[in-house]
Amino acid sequence: MHFPAYKASLALTLACLCASAWAGEIVSDKLDSPILGRSLPFTIYLPDGYYESFDKFPVVYLLHGSGGDEHTWVAYAGARETLDGLIRRREIAPVIAVMPAGGSSWWIDGQIEKMQLALRMDLIPYIEKRYEAKSDRGHRAVAGISMGGFGALNLALSHPELTCAAGLLSPAAYAQPPKKSSAHSNTGQFAKDGQFDPARWSAQSYPALLAGYKAQKQIVPMYISGGDQDREVTPAMNANLFEAIYAIQPTQVKLRVVDGAHEWMTFRDALPEALKYIDRQCGFNGHRKPMA
Structure with a gap:
């Protein structure tokens, strides 16, 4: 027997067994939304040990991009593997992740439906009643990709x-x-009147929301990331957003420009750092470490 090869094989087997033994559960659910007048489907990640725990868990709401649905984060963005790994390595506290279906709503209260209101008044209360979810601001966070990033930003600025x-x-x-x-x-x-209205876009975009956000004097730390080869959401756009938020909260915003374009590998690579930032800023592990 070749012992080095045997030991390597054994170590790999044990590592795989350990990883598979420490895995969160993916559950499909839906709620009847009075605000939308229809059902709102979502996928939810429940961390390992969820059913045995006597504690409630922090919650991260993950908003997909245009063309996505409630399965996108798991199928393409590696959300389950990322959450399992971060929790297993104790880089973040065990969390619940809620991944709703937003269609092409841009996660706002627009001309077709009031999706942001449905998130606030229907989805969040449902999650906090139906699941072992903590129900205070300090244990509730949001993240989004592309269109979902627009929605997460809009929500943070409108309702800090x-x-x-x-x-x-x-x-x-x-x-x-x-x-x-x-x-x-x-x-x-x-x-508006059967045509895209630039004024309605501008009214929902972050420059129009900054004054109201600043007046509320409640800070939402933000982690911004994007690819250096992204031709849709360019580095300059992310830099402009960073500068606008930095002017309000210089120690509670972070910008990262990473290798990649507007593609799944870029999003997958950014997700772990975003979740670690959220964990530290919110203090999910029991301590808060504001980051520069």
Whole structure:
């Protein structure tokens, strides 16, 4: 027997067994939303030990990008593997992750439906009643990809009383969205008289929300990331967003430019750092470490 090869094989087997033994559960659920007038489906990640614990858990709401649904984070963004690994290595506290289906709503209260209101008044109360979820701001966070980043940013600025931190992964923080964007739909959230209305886009975008956010004097720490080769959400766009938030909360915003374009590998690579930032800023592990 070749002992070095045997030991390597044994170590790999044990590592795989350990990883599989420490795995969260993915559950599909839906709620009847009075605000939307229809059901709102979502996927939820329940951390390992959820059913045995006597404690409640922090919650991170993950908002998908345009064209996505409640399965996107698990199927393409590696959310389950990322959460399992971070929790197993104790880099973040065990958390519940809620991944709702937002269609092309841009996660706002627009012309077609009031999706942000549904998140606030229907989904969050349902999660905190149905699951072992902590129900205070200090244990509730939000993150989003592209369109979901736009929605997470809009929610954080409009309702800072709801979340303790936000992760903005390649957020679609356009001055005006490109023609190919779902925001340009003539029957969508930003439409008026059957045409995309630039004024309605601007009213929901972060420059229009900053004054109100600043006046509320409640800070939401933000983690912003994007790819250096992203031609949709460019590094310059992320830098402009960072500068705007930095002017309000210089020690509670972080910008990271990483290798990659507007693609899944870029989003997957950014997710762990966003979750670790959220964990530290919110103090999910029992201590808060504000970051520069």
